[in-house]
Structure formats: structure tokens, C-alpha cells
Amino acid sequence: MSTQTAIPTPRSPYARRKTTRGNFELYSWVFMRASGVLLVVLVFGHLFVNLMVGDGVHAIDFAFVGGKWASPFWQTWDLLMLWLAMIHGTNGVRTIINDYAERDATRGVLKVLLYLAFTITVVLGTLVIFTFDPCPSDAPAELLASFCTA
């Protein structure tokens, strides 16, 4: 009979303490950094196209949006930006609420409001991108993108 001393598996994951709530805070910390890098590209691109090119803000109207969202490229761009910025921003504000709201009840109320705002904004923004019609038939043609009449 070979006597055995229990040697722990060499590569068992390091744990400072036994966690009961999973690694949520670690993942959200990683997410803040990863999404941040992507958002630099998405938001800077958005601002450049909408503020610097052509007539800048003055060019923005219904026809301008129609022209952009007629293309799957900008639909995808805006959808990614919407989701990443909203998750990143909501997670950031969650951290701030945890930092400053010391009473459990206050923290609870603020977080319910935060998650409500998150849900409404993301659902509405997503629906808008996917149900948008650049050429509504009952609208005056001069308000629409040029390809609507062509």
C-alpha cells in the first residue's frame, strides 16, 4: 500500500478567498477596459463623421440619418456603440452608486432607477435602428434622402 500525502493539483486556480458570488466584479473590471478600447474607435468615428465631415452638425437632419442607416455598416456600428456605451456607462455609474450611497435603501432605489434607464434606452435604441424606414411614404420628399425618389 502506497501512503499518499495529498498534493494539490499544480494548476488549481488561485483564490485569495472563497468567493460566494462568483467573479462578477473581476469580469466587469476587465469589461470596462476592453469596451473602453473599442469605444474609442466607435465614438471617435461617430463624432468625426457627424461633426467634422461636410457641413458638420448643420448637415444633420432626417435625410442624413436615412442615408447612414440605409447601410448595414452604420447600422452595425451604431448598434455596437449603443450596447457597449450603455453597458460600460451603466456599470460605471453602478460603481459610483456603490461608492457614495451608503444606506442600503438608497443604494437599492438608485440601482433600480439605473437598470430601468438602461433597459429602456437599450431596447428603444435597438428597435429604432432595426425598424427605421429611411423613406416613409407619407412624408414630403424634400425631407428625405435623395435615393428615396430615385
Added chain:
Amino acid sequence: MPTAPAGTLYRGREGMWSWVAHRVTGVLIFFFLLVHVLDTALVRVSPEAYNAVIGTYQTPIMGLGEAGLVAAIVFHAFNGIRVALVDFWSQGTRYQRVMLWVVLGLFVVTMAGFLPRHLSIVFGGH
């Protein structure tokens, strides 16, 4: 949680102020985004409704607001990269202060590219 932490080396120096600015700009952009998705949603109401609301964004006062928003996001973005480098780059903590000056330098350069263009669009007639 102590409400008045004892003095630390970190407190009150560049590290703290860049953290405060990062926090303030983050919240500002977040609230802007909530409103921004609402106003963009007007494209589903009618072209007239969308154009009417966007028209109010093309006034000089809103133009200054947009400049402020862009300044906030440019700082938050560059400083966010700095925060990530402090965390992931092996030399990050050693160069955190230098990197803050790089962030501020890039901020000035970016705004110098953006402001003349944007302000001349906003204030240049139409």
C-alpha cells in the same frame, strides 16, 4: 467605510484629480447618452419631429455644449487608455504621471483639430 480617509500619498495629487475628472466626465457622457438615444428615436415619429428637435441643436449655445461634450469624451477616452495601461503594462505605475501629461497633450492636439472646425460651422452663418 470611513467617510474621511486618512491622508495618503495618493490623495490630492495628479492621480486623484485625474480620477475625479474621469468620474465626472463618465457620468456626464452617460446622461447625455440617455437623452441622445431619446432624441434620435424621433426618427421613428416623423421626419418633421426629428428635424425640429435636431434644429435646436444647431444653435450657437448648443454648439458650445457640443464642444464641451466632445472635450469630456476626448479626455475620458485618452485617460481611460491611461488607466488600462497603468493596470496592464508592467511599467504602467512607474509612468502613470508621465502618461497623464501625454493624455493632456493629446487632448490639446485633438481639441485644436476639432474646435476651429466645429466652431466655424456653428458660428459661420447658415
